[in-house]
Each structure stands twice: as structure tokens, then as C-alpha cells.
Amino acid sequence: xxxxxxxxxxxxxxxxxxxxxxxxxxxxxxxxxxxxxxxxxxxxxxxxxxxxxxxxxxxxxxxxxxxxxxxxxxxxxxxxxxxxxxxxxxxxxxxxxxxxxxxxxxxxxxxxxxxxxxxxxxxxxxxxxxxxxxxxxxxxxxxxxxxxxxxxxxxxxxxxxxxxxxxxxxxxxxxxxxxxxxxxxxxxxxxxxxxxxxxxxxxxxxxxxxxxxxxxxxxxxxxxxxxxxxxxxxxxxxxxxxxxxxxxxxxxxxxxxxxxxxxxxxxxxxxxxxxxxxxxxxxxxxxxxxxxxxxxxxxxxxxx
Amino acid sequence: xxxxxxxxxxxxxxxxxxxxxxxxxxxxxxxxxxxxxxxxxxxxxxxxxxxxxxxxxxxxxxxxxxxxxxxxxxxxxxxxxxxxxxxxxxxxxxxxxxxxxxxxxxxxxxxxxxxxxxxxxxxxxxxxxxxxxxxxxxxxxxxxxxxxxxxxxxxxxxxxxxxxxxxxxxxxxxxxxxxxxxxxxxxxxxxxxxxxxxxxxxxxxxxxxxxxxxxxxxxxxxxxxxxxxxxxxxxxxxxxxxxxxxxxxxxxxxxxxxxxxxxxxxxxxxxxxxxxxxxxxxxxxxxxxxxxxxxxxxxxxxxxxxxxxxxxxxxx
Numbered sequence: 001x002x003x004x005x006x007x008x009x010x011x012x013x014x015x016x017x018x019x020x021x022x023x024x025x026x027x028x029x030x031x032x033x034x035x036x037x038x039x040x041x042x043x044x045x046x047x048x049x050x051x052x053x054x055x056x057x058x059x060x061x062x063x064x065x066x067x068x069x070x071x072x073x074x075x076x077x078x079x080x081x082x083x084x085x086x087x088x089x090x091x092x093x094x095x096x097x098x099x100x101x102x103x104x105x106x107x108x109x110x111x112x113x114x115x116x117x118x119x120x121x122x123x124x125x126x127x128x129x130x131x132x133x134x135x136x137x138x139x140x141x142x143x144x145x146x147x148x149x150x151x152x153x154x155x156x157x158x159x160x161x162x163x164x165x166x167x168x169x170x171x172x173x174x175x176x177x178x179x180x181x182x183x184x185x186x187x188x189x190x191x192x193x194x195x196x197x198x199x200x201x202x203x204x205x206x207x208x209x210x211x212x213x214x215x216x217x218x219x220x221x222x223x224x225x226x227x228x229x230x231x232x233x234x235x236x237x238x239x240x241x242x243x244x245x246x247x248x249x250x251x252x253x254x255x256x257x258x259x260x261x262x263x264x265x266x267x268x269x270x271x272x273x274x275x276x277x278x279x280x281x282x283x284x285x286x287x288x289x290x291x292x293x294x295x296x297x298x299x300x301x302x303x304x
Numbered sequence: 305x306x307x308x309x310x311x312x313x314x315x316x317x318x319x320x321x322x323x324x325x326x327x328x329x330x331x332x333x334x335x336x337x338x339x340x341x342x343x344x345x346x347x348x349x350x351x352x353x354x355x356x357x358x359x360x361x362x363x364x365x366x367x368x369x370x371x372x373x374x375x376x377x378x379x380x381x382x383x384x385x386x387x388x389x390x391x392x393x394x395x396x397x398x399x400x401x402x403x404x405x406x407x408x409x410x411x412x413x414x415x416x417x418x419x420x421x422x423x424x425x426x427x428x429x430x431x432x433x434x435x436x437x438x439x440x441x442x443x444x445x446x447x448x449x450x451x452x453x454x455x456x457x458x459x460x461x462x463x464x465x466x467x468x469x470x471x472x473x474x475x476x477x478x479x480x481x482x483x484x485x486x487x488x489x490x491x492x493x494x495x496x497x498x499x500x501x502x503x504x505x506x507x508x509x510x511x512x513x514x515x516x517x518x519x520x521x522x523x524x525x526x527x528x529x530x531x532x533x534x535x536x537x538x539x540x541x542x543x544x545x546x547x548x549x550x551x552x553x554x555x556x557x558x559x560x561x562x563x564x565x566x567x568x569x570x571x572x573x574x575x576x577x578x579x580x581x582x583x584x585x586x587x588x589x590x591x592x593x594x595x596x597x598x599x600x601x602x603x604x605x606x607x608x609x610x611x612x613x614x615x616x617x618x619x620x
Binding site: 105115242 | 333337341394398399400402405406408409410417419420542580581584588590591593595598599602
């Protein structure tokens, strides 16, 4: 039980990172972006490539930062991967979403995002193979924190949680203290009025993709660090991340953070009563529960 | 020669079954503007429903009620309708993306439950279904031909039903709501009720297609209800042209032909190590078809003919 709680918080921090970008894009561009979770895969694989590169350039970089399995090169790769994934999100928007947006229908955007997800997911499978990969072949043993109740934690999981919280805190500072943060909220509240006051909407959209992509990459790397990297990473996480945005209320960044933790906790606690095979269905049950009890989520506003 | 003909019959049967599902989606998306991200769930409920209701009893499995075939098929459709009604009731009043996410979730949940619940076949799927009239028609070519005729009749019936529906006042109401919800509401119509009706009707038609599919193979398993089927059905509708039933059928035959041909070509000509990735290559291709159509020809190959008023049509 306590193990499920702890695991839930760790998974939750990854879902939160993914959900922040998704909720921003959904709010701003008004479409359910089914390709967002593929950005996590892009990030995870990009970091894998950069990690290998850095390790080859300087062997000292490939040393693990004990007690983690995380290496110096992977930490650098994480930063590069965040930048690259953010850029890819911008490029995907330029190539596909922007053009479909210009043609009209919000629902065409949803279709397009499914198509984009298919392309990215299977391209990654073609390039990197269908078998799961790991950042480090070293086996890092979980530390027994307590025997009764039994609780196992891997050092990497602690690092993931701390790093995720740190990234979210930085984002919070950016949103609440900078001009960019204020502009973002202005655009979210009322895009037309924001434009009248001199905010460049298309620049804001680029920034949102950059941030969303960067956070997604971090989530992908953390997922790869605590689980494994595979081309179906996006497919497995798309529903939990959507559930997190719906729990938090679409458009609410703080809601997405809380939603991620709640979905992570609920999914792991569900394993106490359900066989693990059923766990992919849990996010759907959460979505249903939210739609029945509080359709606009915890922090969402009513809008049609 | 007989081999080619029997393959063509096989191909046309599957394509016709899928056409029925695509027309169901067309009612939801093309005529009403509802996004269904989980076509495969309603297709699958129809398939499982038909086999469970019409099959022979199997050890440790639910069902084997052995109902007469047509009753079982109808039962499968009713099950699909009930699932659609529940999902629709919860989501149709909300922003459109909720419906997209919820229907996508239904499909994931459905596949998960089917895969893990042994009473519903589990990963092995459901067997033990006697195809109707098998004793009279045997198991070979005659049977397949007769079944194709049966599917074709249902395809035509669905087509005529939907065409009538679209021409009817209800069809005009659907388009009115799709084009301008506020205007329709101001005329005293209830958009959410009409949408729900259309969503359930479309899902029932998908359930019919699922039931026929399961009958054809006399077997259904979680492998048949993977998300890729949803994408294929969409690609068929988008290529054919949303809003147009003729286009939906043509798009289905076109995409299904391209799909089977590319699969065949890859398995025949590609080197062995590439064959492992056949699925990935085909998925990338279908992704490109969806995105490409939306970018360059969003109205599809056979676009919907928009008429201002049915009575204003010259040839009517």
C-alpha cells in the first residue's frame, strides 16, 4: 500500500510534466493534441542519442553519479534533448498544425494530431527498433527504506521527483514573475484583447510549443530512467496525461500538476485491488469519474 | 482463376464490412461533426456481443447463449448502442475535445478489459461460434459467396437508410447543428439530444459492422480491436470525403486495397529483416495519408455536395 503511494507520486511527477505542456496547447489552440505524448518519446530517444555521443567524446562523462545510474553525459543530454524536443514541437506545428488551423476546423486538428502521432511513433520504431532500450546497463539496486511496511525506492526515482519538482518550480517563477508569464495568462484569458495590447500571438504559440516540448522531453527522459525507453512510450502515456489535464481542468497549469499526481496515485493505488493487466484502463475510469462529478475539472473554467 | 475470384470475394467482403463502419462514422463526423476517437470500441462491442449471444457454450466463458443468428447480430448492435449512449450522455454537452478523449479512452479500456477477463475470452479471444447456415452451404467458396451477398445487402440497406435519414428533417437538423449550433438552438431544437441520437445511431452501425466481421471469421480476439482499426476507418472516411456516403464506401475500398497491397508487397519483396517492421511502415503510411489529406484536400476525393435546399435541386 505504502509502496503504491510512493510509486504513485513518482509516476505522478512525470505525468505532471507531460500534462503541463498538453494543457497549455489545448487551451491556447483549442484542440486535444493526441501527439503530445509522442514528444515524450522524442525526448527520451534524443537523450539516448546525445548520451551516447557525450559518452563517446569523453569517457569521464559516462561515469554514473553515484548512487544514481544517471551519468554526467545523460544530464547534459537531458538539457539538449529538452531544447531539441521543444524545437521539434515548433516544427511540427509549422508543418502541420498551423496549416490545418488556417484551413479551419478544430476537429481536423485532432485528426491531424492522431496522424502525426502515428508517424512519429512508428518512425521512432523504424529508427531505433521495436525493442525497449535503457540509458544504463548498470543495475542499480533499490534501497530498502523500511521493512515493515515494506518499501523499496531506487535512487533514480528520488532524483526524478526532485528534478521534476524543480522544473515545475522554475516554470512557476517564470509564469508569475516575468512579462512572458503575464502575456501568457493574458492570451489564455482573452486572445483578442491580448493582441490589442500588443502581444504577438504567433510568438506566444511558438513559446508554448517550446516550453511544452521541453517539459515533455524531461518527462520522457525521467520515464526512461525509471522504466525503459520504447517506441510505444507515447502510446502508453497518452491516456494518463489526458486524464491529468481533465482532472486539473483543461487550461489550468497548476491543475495539470495536481492532476498528474492524482492520476499517478490513483493508477498505482488501483493496483492494490485490480490485477496489473487492467491498469491501462484506470485513466479512463478517472476521466469518467471527473466527467460525472466535476466536468470542468478541479481548476477548469466553464467554457464551450 | 477460381483462386483469384475467391480472393476477390474475400477482399470485397471485408471491405464491405468496413464500409458499413465507415458510414456509421460518417453519420457522426461527416453529418454531425462529432469526433469519435474510439470507433474500434463500438465495432468490438458489436463483434463480441454477437459471438457471445450467438455462440455455443465454452468452458469458463460467459455466453454461449446460442441465440438465432439474426437475433445475436441485433443484440450486438444493441450492446454497441448502450455503450455509446453512456459515453455520449457524459460527454456530449461538454467541449468537443472531451468526446474525443473519452471515446479514445473507451477503446483503450475495452481492449484492456477484453484482454484480461478470461470470462470474455481473454487474450485468446472467443471461439466456438457456428457460422449460420454452415450445414446447408458448406465451408467453402459457396459459403463465402453467400455471406458476401448477405453483407452486400446489409451495406446497401445501411446506405439507403442513411441517405433517407440525411434527406429527412432529422438530417437537415443534423447539418444545421453542425454548421451553426446557436441558430439551431434559437429555433427551439435541442442540439445535445440530436447529437446524442446521431452518436448512438452511428455507433450501432459500427456495432453491426463488428458483428459481421466476427461472423465472417467466426472468431474475435483483442488483436482485432487494436487502435489501428480506428485510424484505418478514419483514413477511409477522410480520403473518401466526409459527409458523403458514396465517398465513404469508395474511400474504404481504396484504402483497404492500398493497405492489403502494401502489406502484400512488403511481405513479398522486402528483405527479411525489414519484414519485422511491416506494421510500422504501414502505420507511417496511413499517418501520412491522414495528415496529407487534411493539408491538401480536406474535403476528400469525393466531397459532400452541399445543397441550399432539397427542393431547390433541379433534378428532383
